[in-house]
Amino acid sequence: MRLWPALLLSAIAAPAAAQSPPPKLIVAISVDQLSSDVFDEYRPLLNGGFAKLGRGTVFPHAYQGHAASETCPGHATILTGSHPARNGIIANNWYDLSQTRSDKSVYCAEDERVAGTSSSTYTVSPVHLKVPTLGEYMKRQWPASRTVAVAGKDRAAVMMTGQRPDQRWYWNGKTFATDLKGSATPQSVISARTAVANLVAQPQVALVPPALCATKAGVVPVAGGGVPVGAGRFERAAGDLSLFRASPAFDGATLALAAGLVREMQLGKGAAPDLLAVGLSATDYVGHRYGTEGQEMCLQMLSLDRDLGDFLTFLDRELGDYAVVLTADHGGKDIPERERLGGLAGAARVDPAISASNVGKALAARFGLPGNLLYGSNFGDIYVDRSLAAGQRARVLAAALATYRAHPQVEAVFTNEQLARTPMPATTPDKWTLIERARTSFDAKRSGDFVVLLKRDITPIADTKGGYVSTHGSVWDYDRRVPIIFWRPGYPAQSIDLPVQTVVILPSVAAMLGLPIAAGGIDGQCLSQAPGAACPAR
Ligand code: ZN
Numbered sequence: 001m002r003l004w005p006a007l008l009l010s011a012i013a014a015p016a017a018a019q020s021p022p023p024k025l026i027v028a029i030s031v032d033q034l035s036s037d038v039f040d041e042y043r044p045l046l047n048g049g050f051a052k053l054g055r056g057t058v059f060p061h062a063y064q065g066h067a068a069s070e071t072c073p074g075h076a077t078i079l080t081g082s083h084p085a086r087n088g089i090i091a092n093n094w095y096d097l098s099q100t101r102s103d104k105s106v107y108c109a110e111d112e113r114v115a116g117t118s119s120s121t122y123t124v125s126p127v128h129l130k131v132p133t134l135g136e137y138m139k140r141q142w143p144a145s146r147t148v149a150v151a152g153k154d155r156a157a158v159m160m161t162g163q164r165p166d167q168r169w170y171w172n173g174k175t176f177a178t179d180l181k182g183s184a185t186p187q188s189v190i191s192a193r194t195a196v197a198n199l200v201a202q203p204q205v206a207l208v209p210p211a212l213c214a215t216k217a218g219v220v221p222v223a224g225g226g227v228p229v230g231a232g233r234f235e236r237a238a239g240d241l242s243l244f245r246a247s248p249a250f251d252g253a254t255l256a257l258a259a260g261l262v263r264e265m266q267l268g269k270g271a272a273p274d275l276l277a278v279g280l281s282a283t284d285y286v287g288h289r290y291g292t293e294g295q296e297m298c299l300q301m302l303s304l305d306r307d308l309g310d311f312l313t314f315l316d317r318e319l320g321d322y323a324v325v326l327t328a329d330h331g332g333k334d335i336p337e338r339e340r341l342g343g344l345a346g347a348a349r350v351d352p353a354i355s356a357s358n359v360g361k362a363l364a365a366r367f368g369l370p371g372n373l374l375y376g377s378n379f380g381d382i383y384v385d386r387s388l389a390a391g392q393r394a395r396v397l398a399a400a401l402a403t404y405r406a407h408p409q410v411e412a413v414f415t416n417e418q419l420a421r422t423p424m425p426a427t428t429p430d431k432w433t434l435i436e437r438a439r440t441s442f443d444a445k446r447s448g449d450f451v452v453l454l455k456r457d458i459t460p461i462a463d464t465k466g467g468y469v470s471t472h473g474s475v476w477d478y479d480r481r482v483p484i485i486f487w488r489p490g491y492p493a494q495s496i497d498l499p500v501q502t503v504v505i506l507p508s509v510a511a512m513l514g515l516p517i518a519a520g521g522i523d524g525q526c527l528s529q530a531p532g533a534a535c536p537a538r
Contacts, residue, residue: 067475348458
């Protein structure tokens with residue numbers, strides 16, 4: 001039975017246009033938090049950029065298969081062909097209890113060795129990414145090839161372009177910034193900064209929702225102290241950077257800067273193929289702030305569809321031929337309060353008693369030990385204090401495991417030792433067991449002493465007063481399934497419901513470009529249905 005996907009893949013390959021020369025520009029787009037569920041829901045309603053790309057080769061139910069379905073790991077799989085276990089990006093944040101600074105947390109896209117920094121006031125860097133990205137492979141093959149990233153988040157830009165891209169710009173909360181030193185700021189960045197500053201300085205009146213969003217507009221109270229959601233229309237006061245970021249205008253700004261750099265740098269018109277990586281983050285900020293099933297997400301999807309359409313029309317005029325791959329870093333789910341209204345009785349917020357900090361405090365009291373004993377969040381990797389004597393440490397670990405395993409919201413707990421002896425999965429990601437999902441997120445040096453996986457439909461946010469009401473990060477398919485679209489002018493439309501993974505993108509695009517990738521260095525395999533991908537024999 002293992003053979004059938006491979007047979008099917010070769011049977012439905014699209015040889016018709018495979019003879020055209022390789023594209024001169026690869027545009028890799030990540031729509032942060034675009035789950036397969038949201039994509040399925042809106043795909044029939046959209047007639048802009050998503051509709052255009054939807055006439056490419058669409059895998060509506062592909063996978064970011066790993067357990068820690070977060071932004072940094074997700075973006076790190078897209079253009080490396082590698083799971084977190086290989087690329088080293090196991091989470092947005094992990095702990096390194098051996099580091100000397102007082103903040104023991106490490107942000108995925110920082111260089112914690114820079115003096116005076118912390119995981120929240122950090123120096124942006126790709127130093128944690130252990131493998132090359134598509135742009136690095138392209139530069140090795142064609143030194144004239146250029147790599148450019150534009151994203152709403154630093155970690156999206158960094159993880160999609162790795163070491164030494166030509167330009168890398170991301171929103172730093174106030175403006176577009178870069179971690180690269182030494183070159184002059186492009187005029188398009190200067191223009192985009194000014195345009196966005198002017199936009200944010202003005203108050204935004206409420207958007208007028210079209211009829212198709214009306215069925216979504218119902219106000220839903222949120223537990224945990226947050227404000228009700230569901231009927232928002234993105235009005236904001238002058239200067240409100242936080243609401244700007246969680247609004248459709250944010251993706252518009254990102255795409256406008258990407259277009260500006262395409263023209264200024266003449267991407268796709270040089271001696272070698274170029275790469276443009278675009279991270280569109282507003283869908284994620286909107287999802288976290290309002291959930292995925294309200295009027296807010298409807299307005300976001302319609303606006304993104306229109307902006308994406310304008311961006312592709314610009315590329316059509318500028319270049320004619322280019323190739324797009326669009327996917328997401330992870331999926332997401334709605335707020336439990338609205339899910340329960342819809343009949344999902346088991347949807348709930350996490351019990352705050354099982355945060356690492358609260359369990360750690362309880363164990364410290366029980367054993368008469370100082371400090372918190374545990375480092376981590378509400379779920380995922382949890383680390384036991386390294387300063388304990390070996391015997392104490394073993395007792396604390398055993399008690400912590402027992403506490404988590406006995407809790408009704410916990411699905412499974414796996415120790416570092418269990419994960420270290422689990423082989424990487426060899427089946428398709430829809431078949432992976434829970435420990436296999438956790439194994440692909442496991443790095444012996446960076447992972448915790450154990451990993452806590454919550455039950456399906458448990459939202460790991462108890463306190464919503466900070467403005468985050470829903471999230472992702474779980475081992476369940478609503479967080480793991482994302483669309484993958486390959487598109488190039490003239491290639492046939494096809495929708496293929498196979499559980500392929502985002503790690504196929506690097507080898508498939510490489511095959512489209514005629515770019516050799518050493519066998520054994522990545523996890524993904526070339527996908528013969530990607531337009532023009534003449535996959536190497538294996
Ligand atoms: Zn994300």
